Amino acid sequence: MIAVSGLRFRYAGSERPALDGLDLSIGAGEFVGVVGANGAGKSTLCYTLTGYIPHFYAGTLEGDVLVAGHEVRRTPVSELASDAGLVFHNPFNQISGARYTVLEEVAFGLENLGLDPDAMRQQAHAALLATGLADLAGRSPFTLSGGEQQRLAVAAVMAMQPRVLVLDEPTSQLDPAGTRAIFEVLRSLARTRQTTIVITEHKLGWLASFVDRLLVLHDGQLVADGAPRQVLSEAATQPWGVGATNYTRAALEARQRGLLPSAGDLLPVTLEQALETLR
Amino acid sequence: MDSLKRDFNTVTLVMIPVAIAINIAVGQLALLIKVPLYLDSIGTILVGVLAGPWAGALTGFISNFIWTIAGWYTPAIAFAGVAAIIGALAGIFGRAGWPNVWWKAILAGLITGLIAAIISAPIATYVFGGVMGSGTDAIVAMARSVGLDSLGANIAQGTFSDPMDKMATYLVVFLVLRALPLRFLARFTNLKARS
Amino acid sequence: MSEPVRRPSAIEALHPLTKLALMLAAVVAGAALPTIPAVLGVFVLLLVPLAVAGGCLRPFLRTCLRVLTPFLISLLLIQGFFTPGPTVLLRLGPFRYTLEGLLVGLLFSARLLVGMGAATLLMLVTRPDALMRGLVERGLPNQIAYIVITALQIVPTFQARARSILDAQRSRGLETEGPLTVRLRAFAPLVGPLILSSLMQIEERAIALEARAFNRPGRRTSLVALHDTRAQGLLRWALLAAALALVAARLVLWRTA
Numbered sequence A: 001m002i003a004v005s006g007l008r009f010r011y012a013g014s015e016r017p018a019l020d021g022l023d024l025s026i027g028a029g030e031f032v033g034v035v036g037a038n039g040a041g042k043s044t045l046c047y048t049l050t051g052y053i054p055h056f057y058a059g060t061l062e063g064d065v066l067v068a069g070h071e072v073r074r075t076p077v078s079e080l081a082s083d084a085g086l087v088f089h090n091p092f093n094q095i096s097g098a099r100y101t102v103l104e105e106v107a108f109g110l111e112n113l114g115l116d117p118d119a120m121r122q123q124a125h126a127a128l129l130a131t132g133l134a135d136l137a138g139r140s141p142f143t144l145s146g147g148e149q150q151r152l153a154v155a156a157v158m159a160m161q162p163r164v165l166v167l168d169e170p171t172s173q174l175d176p177a178g179t180r181a182i183f184e185v186l187r188s189l190a191r192t193r194q195t196t197i198v199i200t201e202h203k204l205g206w207l208a209s210f211v212d213r214l215l216v217l218h219d220g221q222l223v224a225d226g227a228p229r230q231v232l233s234e235a236a237t238q239p240w241g242v243g244a245t246n247y248t249r250a251a252l253e254a255r256q257r258g259l260l261p262s263a264g265d266l267l268p269v270t271l272e273q274a275l276e277t278l279r
Numbered sequence B: 001m002d003s004l005k006r007d008f009n010t011v012t013l014v015m016i017p018v019a020i021a022i023n024i025a026v027g028q029l030a031l032l033i034k035v036p037l038y039l040d041s042i043g044t045i046l047v048g049v050l051a052g053p054w055a056g057a058l059t060g061f062i063s064n065f066i067w068t069i070a071g072w073y074t075p076a077i078a079f080a081g082v083a084a085i086i087g088a089l090a091g092i093f094g095r096a097g098w099p100n101v102w103w104k105a106i107l108a109g110l111i112t113g114l115i116a117a118i119i120s121a122p123i124a125t126y127v128f129g130g131v132m133g134s135g136t137d138a139i140v141a142m143a144r145s146v147g148l149d150s151l152g153a154n155i156a157q158g159t160f161s162d163p164m165d166k167m168a169t170y171l172v173v174f175l176v177l178r179a180l181p182l183r184f185l186a187r188f189t190n191l192k193a194r195s
Numbered sequence C: 001m002s003e004p005v006r007r008p009s010a011i012e013a014l015h016p017l018t019k020l021a022l023m024l025a026a027v028v029a030g031a032a033l034p035t036i037p038a039v040l041g042v043f044v045l046l047l048v049p050l051a052v053a054g055g056c057l058r059p060f061l062r063t064c065l066r067v068l069t070p071f072l073i074s075l076l077l078i079q080g081f082f083t084p085g086p087t088v089l090l091r092l093g094p095f096r097y098t099l100e101g102l103l104v105g106l107l108f109s110a111r112l113l114v115g116m117g118a119a120t121l122l123m124l125v126t127r128p129d130a131l132m133r134g135l136v137e138r139g140l141p142n143q144i145a146y147i148v149i150t151a152l153q154i155v156p157t158f159q160a161r162a163r164s165i166l167d168a169q170r171s172r173g174l175e176t177e178g179p180l181t182v183r184l185r186a187f188a189p190l191v192g193p194l195i196l197s198s199l200m201q202i203e204e205r206a207i208a209l210e211a212r213a214f215n216r217p218g219r220r221t222s223l224v225a226l227h228d229t230r231a232q233g234l235l236r237w238a239l240l241a242a243a244l245a246l247v248a249a250r251l252v253l254w255r256t257a
Helices: A042-049 A102-113 A117-130 A146-158 A176-193 A204-210 A228-236 A246-256 A271-278 B002-007 B009-032 B042-051 B053-069 B074-095 B102-128 B137-145 B150-179 C016-032 C036-053 C057-082 C099-125 C128-137 C142-171 C180-200 C202-211 C230-252
Strands: A002-011 A019-026 A031-036 A059-067 A084-087 A164-168 A196-200 A213-218 A221-226 C088-092 C095-098
Touching: A002 A042, A019 A042, A019 A221, A031 A042, A031 A176, A031 A204, A042 A059, A042 A084, A042 A164, A042 A196, A084 A146, A084 C202, A102 A117, A102 A146, A117 A146, A117 A176, A146 A164, A146 A176, A164 A176, A176 A196, A176 A204, A204 A228, A213 A228, A221 A228, A228 A246, A246 A271, B009 B042, B009 B053, B009 C142, B009 C180, B009 C202, B042 B053, B042 B074, B042 B150, B042 C180, B053 B074, B053 C099, B053 C142, B074 B102, B074 C099, B102 B150, B137 B150, B137 C057, B150 C180, C016 C036, C016 C099, C016 C128, C016 C230, C036 C057, C036 C099, C057 C095, C057 C099, C088 C099, C095 C099, C128 C142, C142 C180, C180 C202
Parallel strands: A031 A196, A031 A213, A084 A164, A164 A196
Antiparallel strands: A002 A019, A002 A059, A213 A221, C088 C095
């Protein structure tokens, strides 16, 4: 579904490339997380996968990026948008403002796609149900809380039923309940609709519990790609600026003090894994 | 990249409602702090300068339309044409690079204010009977008491208030342009680049 | 911003363009008719019954009063004292208040009452997005509708933002009261952050709009359909014809009004 080869991108006026030689292949229905320090290139990757690079952000792009059958370089964003959706982290900026109610806001993209009203209603309602916004369907988007607005952004893009959904730190303004809601929706999309999900996040614990595959970006390069526990165990001891969950840190500390064997098994990343390690 | 400029008139489109909201919010702030200026066309002029005369004219026109239909100031729609002209002028001044030089910016404000006054006067005279229901009517009364007719009195009143307001507005625009990151300004082709 | 009154009314069920046509016809009539009673007749016989049918008579009259009163006062004073005429009603020093001036003032007031009343009534009985949808169906570019509705919706957010910047700066000791120079100097730290932060949001808002395929070429559809009837279509044409007739009459028959 996503095939990236030799991707290099340098923003106009910048000396250092933001992405420096990326090769990546993601299949349909994969739920992929992306982590990395700030400035590692996570947002740049998100914009590239959805076409805003190169069509919205000026710079030099090398390499090939194929998303949902479209060559990103040659496809205008408005055409790509129906197959590759983007959600980013500021909830207010994602409300179009063109519609007065939550339901109409979710259906806005579908109206632009020219769907007939019955299909629109069905897809919009499904998206509202999935994001837990069904009760708010008649409210104005501007009266929603930040967390609700972010869920609205996800619903609005989800309703268009794209084959690829890219999310750039979508839960940064959400509380744990809101974060769980988003992750569960995404997992369900990947499993039931075979939507390819790419999500960048700093919340390692959540990623570890939900994603199938984790990528690590460091200085614009892909330095790790694999199962979450494996990747995060490695990241805990590498200078990638990824950080670690509390469980990982506790285990590392325990190893240092000799309470746990210092090598061998992978480090725990989640609570369940930590409990297992203690057994 | 050509597609950048071509496809992304979306940026201009999205800027217009934001500019209208700036017009309204700053205009109300001026009333709140009791500053004796309207300062309700900063957004219009900013759009004109950055995105060109048509975008500026559209911003001004719709701005006045919205003052009326939202019920904040019902008479506004009668002056939508004036607001459009102010926006268009901003586009022309932008192309010539005036808003980037402080004294040229103020001069642009003076010219805009005078033109706005001259075009508003007939509207005030023939639509509103020569009054606007506000404090500026005192100036109109004074002008009439020395013998000016309704149109003349309104021109006099406008020449007193509008240039001051527009010069202050252009000064604000000048300062805003200096504070904006170059990366953002690079998206707009109308404003002649700073040398 | 005024919202249509909650009680369902016959007026609200009308197609938005029908309501627009009614109000425009009222404005034209108010501007074209030559005498004070005729113009007031438009208000009393057309606008007021429509307001009653729309279930919003009180807010309508209240707003009309609020908007018209400053004009009425200024008009009666300035036109009364400064319009030349033979029938003097009052002398105040060198100034003469004439009957002719009073009548001119009243006529302008009546016309303004109709004009501003029509605009007010239209927005009391019509949702802005319904009005825009109606116009888009008839050919108004989508972009214009987007601008109008979005501006209406984000203004309250901006007002709130301006307020919170004002409060924050005041609590940091910014003086906003006192002599004019103080107040003017207070303006920069208030307006600067508001404008700059608003402009910086524009890029993301543009991306969000693109993400909804807003610029996609091709047919657009609508979730909600506006209800129109043949009778209303005919009414709109009739109103247009009436408006044109009034304009012609004004230009030809009633020239001196």
